[in-house]
Amino acid sequence: MKFREAVRDATIQAMERDPRVFLIGVGIIDPRAVWGTIAGALERFGPDRVVEGPLAENALTGVCVGSAALGMRPILIHHRIDFVLLTMDQLINHAAKWKPMFGGQQSVPMVIRAVVGRGWGNGPQHTQSHHALFSHVPGIKTVVPANARDAKGLLLAAVADDDPVVYIEHRWLHEDEAEVPSEYFTTPIGRAAVVRRGRDVTIVAAGPMVSEALKAAHALETSGIIAEVVDLRTLHPLDTSTVVESVRRTGRLVVADSDWAPCGIAAEVIARVAEEALDVLRSRPVRVTWPDSAVPSSQAIEPMFYPGAREIQIAAAALCEGRVSQRLVTSTVRDFHGPF
């Protein structure tokens, strides 16, 4: 099943299982059905549960808070995560505060499904990741599926969770295929997964960097370097123990993050490893992150912006005493044809 089909599968199952679940967002009754990720929902559940919103993202987020306060479980869909910035008041001042502000007597379960639009020259305002921004705030959980299986499992877990969950979906991964159970299941929020066992270096990644890390790990084997790969899956709350246990086994750490470095998830992972297991680190930890710049549009320079498998391979090999392979792997470039 493709990643985007898994999102649809989860959405339909969540709505079938629980009448409290509804969809809301700008442009969600568009026949394109959010890249097909909610195809059929409108026909099946009607306009009262697939609620088209005006271009009023902040109010729609508040509508979700108000309905969740009365027991509903909205899924608010944004075609671009960049639009979530219009909702920061409702998301951070309200949704994230609802439980503590009233002494824990009410939570506002809601899912913010936000799509990152890397590729096809989407430029500075349609490609941001922003997962660190949301992960900074207590009261919001942040999940970033890296494959079709977790796309389904994490979305169902997010809907079932009693707290607001920001579900960050990279359109870059939409066509990726994986085995996905057809029945209902959840991928636990707050638990990372060791997706490749190794002994020489731990590569921690999330979202689109996981497949790049796996590709790099495969290439590193030709130099005799056996890399372990950890898929964070949830960025907040961060599964520190899975990461630390892995670094205890390998003694080296590379964090690959599809985001800017300052105050980011890669920095947070390294800080936690330093706090808990500085003594086992045999070399300095390394971040593989975006350059400190906006994402450019032109096809001539957009691919240069993104680090991938190659940069991870170089970083990991350098840590492992310079055993760099003669053959460098190529970072993935996906064949995505617009329009958006």
Added chain:
Amino acid sequence: MNDAASTDLGKKLYRDMFRIRRFEERIKAMYSQREMRSPPHLCMGHEAVAVGVCAALRRRDVVFPYYRSHGWYLAKGGDLNAMVAELFGRATGCSRGWGGSMHLIDLAAGVMGTSAIVAGTISHAAGAAMTFRMRGQDSVAVAVFGDGATEEGVFHETMNFASLRKLPVVFVCENNLYATNTHIRDRQAQTEIFRHAERFGMPGVRADGNDVLAVHAEACRAVARAREGEGPTLLEFDTYRFLEHCGVNEDHDLGYRTREEVESWRERDPLERGWSLAGAELSEMADRIEEEINAACAHARSAPWPTFEFLGGGALL
């Protein structure tokens, strides 16, 4: 002479306003003792809006007030003991000591959580109204906000959404002329707030917010309209805040408004509009309310402090 004062409704409205006033007078009297350590946005002068609107509601209807909401909380039937305990920062407070004066809640009474962000809860009311619609319930949600909130984008976003979907919501604006200490004429190009309704295809009404009967009459119309599925209404009530924006003092000495202006509005005090309760009846009511407030303060003083870990188990992340 106000004939309505002799009716059951009139007595109830007057009593509810009087109770709110006495409660806030108590806060004013006690505030310097530093037992209540939370910024109080007192509603003295505004009481008729909350009381008039809430009297038009059923218990299962919900209100989404803002940070100046002691009056709304009491008018909708919120528990006095829990509010006083919240102001005292105690574990028995309506928000268990986590919210303070600006974050009141009483779910059983239909007082939904209040926000310290201007215009913060307007969209929540639309969400509640949409939920009632989805569930086939005939309840109504009321959004409450000040004149400043109508300058925020989310007010216009929500008005559009609510009217588009004909949601059972009533928008109630307490226009007290000032956003903190800045007059509406220094902030709004067009100061007749009720006129925003026309743009969104809903009725917009302006009425004297210090006349509780006028408020009640307009609220009844708007609530009935919402309940019957005809959609939202914007109600603008002219009123005035007697004390400073936040705190317990008068503030004409600051210079943003004159003593004469404040006095002219005090002459329109919602509690001094020709109500003629018999002396004995009034003093008996006053005594009962004083006892109730005394008991609430005593209860709060003896209540335990909250503990920081009470949510426990990583529930707060």
